[in-house]
Ligand SMILES: Cc1cc2nc3c(=O)[nH]c(=O)nc-3n(C[C@H](O)[C@H](O)[C@H](O)COP(=O)(O)OP(=O)(O)OC[C@H]3O[C@@H](n4cnc5c(N)ncnc54)[C@H](O)[C@@H]3O)c2cc1C
């Protein structure tokens with residue numbers, strides 16, 4: 025079995041975000057960048073499948089040259105290799121353009137399963153998994169919190185607001201996972217050392233068969249026209265409860281009543 | 287300009303978020319409001335949305351929509367788009383709907399803007415305002431390729447108000463959808479409800495009461511549920527609480543959980559780590575109860591109680607019941 029894990033390099037949540045005043049894209053060098061948290065669960069799930077039977081697990085990352093550190097990080101968990109798509113024309117790509125590039129990179133790859141995070145912490149569109157499935161003409165099982173594989177069949181629990189639905193599909197397929205699916209491991213020292221020599225293929229747009237006019241700021245189907253910091257929220261009143269509970273409760277109830285919540 | 291709204295519904299009852307979006311469509315589009323309603327109960331839901339000024343409803347009331355994931359609904363949505371003259375499609379920002387929209391947008395070659403909290407028409411283009419980077423920044427985005435412009439709208443961004451419509455004035459158009467085998471390749475074989483109904487869904491609730499590690503154990507969530515029920519609120523949780531197994535993951539608020547922006551968020555025993563704030567800091571009113579006077583959540587709280595939640599919540603629940 026061959027499994028592909030699309031992974032994204034994202035700014036650390038705690039890092040100060042800086043947006044380019046001209047094109048409104050994130051300045052990806054302005055703060056520390058990390059592997060998207062949700063992609064750690066997809067990597068973990070792929071590794072568990074590998075450990076249960078046998079599988080080759082390959083990371084796929086569309087990102088700038090610096091994303092190589094993120095790819096190496098992914099490899100350090102124990103993946104077998106990686107594909108990185110890097111091209112100056114990709115800068116500013118939206119979800120459709122991203123899915124198009126990822127699909128292009130997989131057009132000539134053999135695989136049975138694509139496992140990815142359900143959301144990236146920066147763009148957070150939740151669009152890429154279903155769009156990638158559409159470009160590749162595959163079924164998609166998304167928001168998965170439990171995945172069983174039996175022969176060629178996938179049985180997944182898709183999270184709903186009050187529980188889940190159980191969905192079945194045959195491979196090849198796209199699966200996106202939520203946090204509840206597993207507890208990711210930490211890379212071992214051995215894994216970190218081995219990551220340095222794992223095979224990493226780097227492609228430009230031409231190599232993945234995508235026209236530069238269909239990606240980046242000019243080729244994307246959506247556009248950011250303005251991005252501004254939100255004014256910091258002001259803290260309101262603070263009441264010290266005296267240990268009785270009733271002082272705090274009364275003050276809070278008064279506040280809720282004044283705002284017409286009760 | 288005519289606006290088409292993808293109506294999310296529970297087997298015959300339109301969800302609150304759908305009514306909010308229909309109201310927004312009426313105000314901002316300047317033209318007719320059309321609806322597309324898919325899945326079992328779509329006919330009944332279409333009758334109900336007429337009251338929101340819908341003049342035409344595309345309906346596909348078919349069990350296949352729910353028996354297979356995403357793709358039958360995608361086919362039906364694309365069929366509606368083929369017959370619709372709408373330049374804009376507004377849809378509820380819900381995970382399963384997002385999948386349908388994502389596939390349909392690739393199929394009809396149109397861009398998608400997600401999570402709008404405000405809408406404004408500029409000529410033929412809808413400009414959507416949305417929070418980015420967990421609410422640290424605000425942006426204005428537009429679709430500039432393809433028709434219709436797909437725009438997802440967040441719950442509680444608009445207030446639902448009926449207006450100017452009646453069932454008799456709404457033209458219902460049954461959609462003719464032919465599904466190939468491919469559309470049936472992800473089969474729904476079971477539906478599991480872990481929770482008794484009755485509480486509002488967290489992502490569309492007007493009020494949310496959230497609990498964190500400060501509750502100490504799973505039992506503590508009974509108190510959170512009691513407060514939620516007194517307020518008519520949904521229940522949320524921090525990652526510390528869902529990780530510990532005190533409450534199901536689907537209730538997790540934050541960077542790796544859900545983003546919520548209710549009218550009222552009440553956090554009890556939650557410190558307000560940046561990853562938690564990334565999922566709730568655009569809430570309209572924030573209230574926090576924490577025994578640590580320096581808890582970071584207090585810096586964004588409109589009202590803060592420094593105290594032990596086990597002391598404060600029981601009399602608070604009493605007060606609320608008394609005043610209701
Ligand atoms: C990649 C990543 C993603 C993450 N994603 C999320 C996410 O989506 N959502 C999320 O919530 N977190 C997320 N986190 C975790 C986040 O960093 C915090 O660890 C988490 O939010 C803490 O939860 P908490 O506030 O319940 O617990 P704590 O930070 O431990 O806070 C508990 C609070 O309860 C107070 N308290 C204790 N006892 C009482 C009492 N009797 N009465 C009143 N107050 C009391 C304490 O003073 C304290 O402030 C993420 C972290 C990482 C690294």
Ligand SMILES: Nc1ncnc2c1ncn2[C@@H]1O[C@H](COP(=O)(O)O)[C@@H](O)[C@H]1O
Pocket residue numbers: 029030031032033060062063084085086087119122126139140141142143144145147148149150151152153
């Ligand atoms: N540039 C990228 N390269 C590889 N995978 C990506 C990229 N962007 C998004 N993804 C994948 O798509 C998932 C959902 O991201 P999003 O749709 O942006 O919320 C992520 O968890 C990744 O698995």
